[in-house]
Amino acid sequence: MSRLPVIVGFGGYNAAGRSSAHHGFRRTVIESMSATDRQETLASLAILMKLVTFSAGQYHDHDGQPLDLAALEQRFGAQILASTLVRRIEKNHLDVDAAPWQKNLTVTGPAGKPLSFITLRKQLPEPLPSDWTVEALNDNDVQVTLYDGCDIKVDSYRNLPVKSAGQLPTGFEPGELYASRFHPRGLQMTIVAATDALRSIGLPWQTIVDQVAPDEIAVYASSAMSQLDENSFGGLMQSRLKGGRVTAKQLALGLNSMPADFINAYVLGSVGSTSSITGACASFLYNLQKATDMISAGKARVVIVGNSEAPITQECLDGYGAMGALATEDGLRQIQSQEPGAQEQVDFRRASRPFGQNCGFTLAESSQFLVLMDDELALQLGADIHGAVPDVFINADGFKKSISAPGPGNYLCMAKAVASAMQLVGEDGVRLRSFVHAHGSSTPANRVTESELLDRVAASFGIADWPVAAVKSYVGHSLASASADQLISALGSFKYQLIPGIKTIDAVADDVHRQHLRISQVDVPRTEQPLEVCFINSKGFGGNNASGVVLAPQVVERMLRKRYGAERFAAYEAQREQTRAAAQAYEQQALQGQLEIIYNFGHDLIDDQGIAINGEQIQVPGFNQPLVFDKTSRFADMLD
Known part of the structure; x- marks a missing residue:
């Protein structure tokens, strides 16, 4: 009898804010939220962005004036909305109007004469070029004469063609929440995101650990691009060219396995199974498949699974831009010029346009984690269940002409996912009560190939009007974390019975296949036929295709009642109330800015x-x- 991997906690941070308690989802559909939910999410963001403080049971602005939720929305609502989701790249990442680079410059003396300059003796290159002569001026200074000139590099600046990204909310700096000395941004995000996921469970971590063997806990996490800022591989590669030195930490902290390693070493203190699987932009689903397989086979009972990616660097923008993969300022301006009421100013908030007229994807930073348990342990502990992941399928593309082009593997994994779900919830469950979280990368190639794939799969399984969501329209493309962004958004759809619309497009592009698909530009509530299944679809460079099946909590409850009987399930429901109360207590603390980051550096070392x-x-x-x-x-x- 296979154990069912159930989701008992989730958390993280992306351009929509904090993920636990569905705040990130609420931000993407904030126009469709109730006043209470909307104001609480705005308050959550205001705290992260350091716009307000909380003390004496009240929010306050920086002048000390008290604010209730309504006043907070009125005072800061517009600023919060403008400072979240996809937007113009902010200068804490880099100045896209004046990005630093080095310009090659050839210098020679006037009219072919020798060129002389004075410098410090200690700054002379080793060995000296053959056409240089050096004359000592004093103990420190020398005069250098060049007879053939030389090539030098001069600091310069340039305007980057790509100017938009899905960034963490303005003012939110994860490294400020704990002692993050020398930690790359992606690992700072790992620590705070894993904490959010663990706190969201509503059960003390030690309570969970005490119920399982040490090797029944697992962590599967990675970053596709490794860590690329100055504290990691970025600094490692640049140091000698900049005349600096490599540090002892840059190489080790740059490894793509570090998100899992940091969680084991500094958050959980785990000695269980660990792995860091990468599959380009499908990396989260690759790790999730490992997690679900281990739980289903009884080899693990608790798994932390997720990814962290911080790719908003000049090198990533240059690299993906050179491939023609990113939405540029000129490309967006050209698209905008063809729309009704077009303005000359580029709207970078609409840079990511899945299934509409588009010109490339939008890079994003994100760190997202799920906590999975087997169904028996979840019932035993009274854990709250937000969904389940019975299957994840992965397939390659076969022979490829272009390593970055889409291929046939996605047909295999997506069709298998639909067939698997039909075995669990029946044909009507899939045909009437499922939806797709598409990869929706916002490239012209993806809008055609993925829509054709989904349309053909829908036709093959008798699905007439398949709803399609694309969270990248809000938070951008976070590479390894992208399918985690999709899955956590899907949990929000189950909670609120609401499918987010793709609001960054004016219309679905003419070349999109949608005979059997429904792609909406507005949020779609489900008042009838409640959502029961979501298919998470992901594609990655190199032929990395993955599709996952996610079941809604009400489906999981039906399955558990059948497996364990009404009496035991009723006892679980009573116990679950305490867990929910504890999770709500964390939510209230988080709304007040008390995130209680878990960072156990050097604590409780095992002898x-x-x-x-x-x-x-x-x-x-x-x-x-x-x-x-x-x-x-x-x-x-x-x-x-």
Whole structure:
């Protein structure tokens, strides 16, 4: 009997803000939220952005004036909305109007005469070029004469063609929330996002640890682009060219496995299974497949799975821009000029345009994590269940002409996902109560190929009017974290029975296939046929295709009632109320700015000498349950 991987916690941060309690989802559909939900989400963002403080049971502006939620919205609402989601790149990342670079310059003396200059002796290159002569002026200074001239590099600045990105809310700096000395931005985001996911569970982490063996906890997380800022690979690669030195931390902290390593070492203190799988832009689903397989097979009972990506760097913009993959200022201006009431000023908030007239995708930063448990442990602990992930399918493209072009593998994984869901919820469950969170990268190629894929799959399974959402229209493309952004948005749709519209497009492009699809530009509430299944679709450079099946909590509850019986499920529901109350307590603290970041640097180190080993088990200090050796003979038929 397979164990069902259920989602008991989720959290993180992206351009929409904090993910726990569905705040990130609410920001994307804020026009469709109730006044209370809207104002609470604005307050959550105001705290992150340091626009307000909270004390004595009240929000205050920086002048100390008290603000209730309505006043906070009136005072800061427009500013908050303008400073979240996709927008013009802000200078805390880089100045896109004056990005630094080095210009090659050839210098020679006047009319072919030698060129002389004075410099410090210690600044002379080693060895000296053959056409240089050096004359000492004093103990420190020398005069250099060049007979053939030389090439030098001079600091310069240039205007970047790409000017938009999905950035964390303006003013929110994750590294300020804990002792983040020398941590790359992607790892700062990992620490605060993993904390958010763990706090959202509503159960103390130690309570969970005490119920499972040390090797029944797992962490699967990665970053597709590794860490690329000055504290990691960026600084490592640039240091000698800038005349600096490599630090002891830059290489190690740059590795793409560091999100998982940081969670194990500084958040959980886990000794369980760990892995960092990358599949380009489908990396989250690759890690999620590993998580669901381990839980279903009984090899893990609790898994933290997610990704962290911080790619808003000049190098990433240059690299993806050179491929013609990113939406440029000129490209957006050309699209805008063809729209009714066009303005000369480019609207960077609408840079990401899935399934509409578009010119490339929009890079984004995001860190998102899920906490999964097997269904039995969730019932035992009274965990709140936000959904389940029974299957994730992955397929390659076969032979390829272009490594970045889409291919046939997505047909395989998406069709398998739909077939799998029909086995769980029935044909009507899929045909009437499912929707798709498309990859929706906002490139001209994707809008054609992915829409054709989805349209053909829908036709093959008798789906007449398949709703399609595309969260990248709000938060941009966060590469490894992109499908995590999609899944967490899907949980919001289950909670509020609302499918986000693609509001950054004026119309669906003429070349989009949609005979069996419904692509809306407004939020679509589900008053009838409540949503039960979401298909998360993802494509990545190199032929990395993945599609996941996510079940709504009401579907999971039906399944659990059938597996465990009405009496046990009723007892679980009673126990779950305490968990929900604890999760709500964290939510109230977070709304007040008390995020309680978990960062255990150098705490509770395990003494190797304290590990007790015998022929039956290992007892690890700090863990309540022993690690019992599995003595099941898997190959009994092959042994004497």
